[in-house]
Amino acid sequence: MSGVSAKRTVRLTLILLLIISLALPTLSGCKNNEAPTEDDGSYDFTLCFAGDINFDEDWATTKYLDSCENGILDCIAPELVSVMQSADIMWLNNEFTYSTRGKPLSGKMYTFRADPERAQNLKLLGVDIVGLANNHVYDYGEAALLDTMDTLDEVGIPYVGAGRDLQSAKKPVYLQADGKTVAFVAASRAEKYKMTPQATDSKPGILRCYDTELFKQSIAEAAQNADIVIALPHWGTEYSTVLEPVQKQTAREYIDAGADAVIGAHTHCLQGFEFYNGAPVIYSLGNYWFNEKTLDTMLVTLHCYGNNTESHTEVRIVPALQKNCRTVYVSDSAERRELYDRLEGISVNAVIDDGGRVTEK
Numbered sequence: 001m002s003g004v005s006a007k008r009t010v011r012l013t014l015i016l017l018l019i020i021s022l023a024l025p026t027l028s029g030c031k032n033n034e035a036p037t038e039d040d041g042s043y044d045f046t047l048c049f050a051g052d053i054n055f056d057e058d059w060a061t062t063k064y065l066d067s068c069e070n071g072i073l074d075c076i077a078p079e080l081v082s083v084m085q086s087a088d089i090m091w092l093n094n095e096f097t098y099s100t101r102g103k104p105l106s107g108k109m110y111t112f113r114a115d116p117e118r119a120q121n122l123k124l125l126g127v128d129i130v131g132l133a134n135n136h137v138y139d140y141g142e143a144a145l146l147d148t149m150d151t152l153d154e155v156g157i158p159y160v161g162a163g164r165d166l167q168s169a170k171k172p173v174y175l176q177a178d179g180k181t182v183a184f185v186a187a188s189r190a191e192k193y194k195m196t197p198q199a200t201d202s203k204p205g206i207l208r209c210y211d212t213e214l215f216k217q218s219i220a221e222a223a224q225n226a227d228i229v230i231a232l233p234h235w236g237t238e239y240s241t242v243l244e245p246v247q248k249q250t251a252r253e254y255i256d257a258g259a260d261a262v263i264g265a266h267t268h269c270l271q272g273f274e275f276y277n278g279a280p281v282i283y284s285l286g287n288y289w290f291n292e293k294t295l296d297t298m299l300v301t302l303h304c305y306g307n308n309t310e311s312h313t314e315v316r317i318v319p320a321l322q323k324n325c326r327t328v329y330v331s332d333s334a335e336r337r338e339l340y341d342r343l344e345g346i347s348v349n350a351v352i353d354d355g356g357r358v359t360e361k
Contacts, residue, residue, distance in 0.1 A: 098152070135195070
């Protein structure tokens with residue numbers, strides 16, 4: 001190569017390097033040579049949970065609903081509906097089946113079946129996911145359970161704890177909230193006489209947790225694939241605030257398996273709170289809008305926030321009362337405090353401040 005050619009090559013190389021250096025800020029998405037802003041992974045979202053709800057066609061609550069001008073929105077106080085609708089993810093226990101088919105299970109005292117059109121009420125309330133691992137989803141047999149799952153699929157509401165086979169019944173449901181993956185897993189051990197079948201490799205049903213192994217497998221799978229895992233057992237003694245020893249024992253097993261919170265249902269009344277290794281256990285959400293009885297109830301919210309270096313979960317109660325086929329917000333401060341005191345009295349190691357915040361004692 002001649003000296004002139006070599007110099008020309010050097011000049012061209014220098015010009016090319018200059019062009020690349022000037023273009024780099026634009027190529028990297030930066031303007032005015034500003035350094036890129038580092039993402040600290042901040043997140044902030046709220047999960048909301050409600051207990052048993054029932055749209056059975058012959059039940060007192062549904063008959064009352066049909067007499068209301070605004071339907072379900074006249075049955076549940078606007079303060080509560082607002083919390084449900086504004087939550088990033090809203091879960092409740094669907095304690096009945098959606099179908100017009102099937103016959104009541106023989107020998108069962110209470111069986112609940114709603115017309116599939118009733119599922120639209122879930123959309124009005126802001127529900128994002130429902131639990132089907134309970135002792136009433138099979139009240140009208142296999143066909144009605146299949147109709148229930150089809151109905152929820154049609155209205156776009158995921159369900160957890162039941163499926164067309166065992167693999168789908170035990171599969172976690174993953175939802176997104178502010179860039180985080182939240183997993184829901186559900187199972188039931190609510191029947192003395194086991195009339196609601198566990199799904200098999202070829203038959204639909206629920207996931208049971210009398211033996212906790214399968215449920216713990218689901219929790220562990222969820223923990224591998226999600227940022228936050230919510231375990232939802234259906235358990236306890238109906239209308240009793242006294243915890244069964246197995247509830248306390250298995251709640252710890254579920255947290256050890258990877259659950260970040262354990263939130264129970266089935267007892268038709270509120271049960272207490274516990275914190276284990278920093279994780280909250282809400283033993284029973286009780287009735288939310290289920291019958292005509294006068295009972296304390298509540299929404300429970302988990303405010304989840306943090307970043308790449310720290311995470312927090314704040315537990316709060318939205319106090320309510322189920323009475324005369326309506327669920328109303330407890331607005332009086334003295335009545336709220338009385339409800340919180342009742343809950344503290346049946347809790348293992350939790351205190352509740354006047355704002356409804358639940359913390360470890």
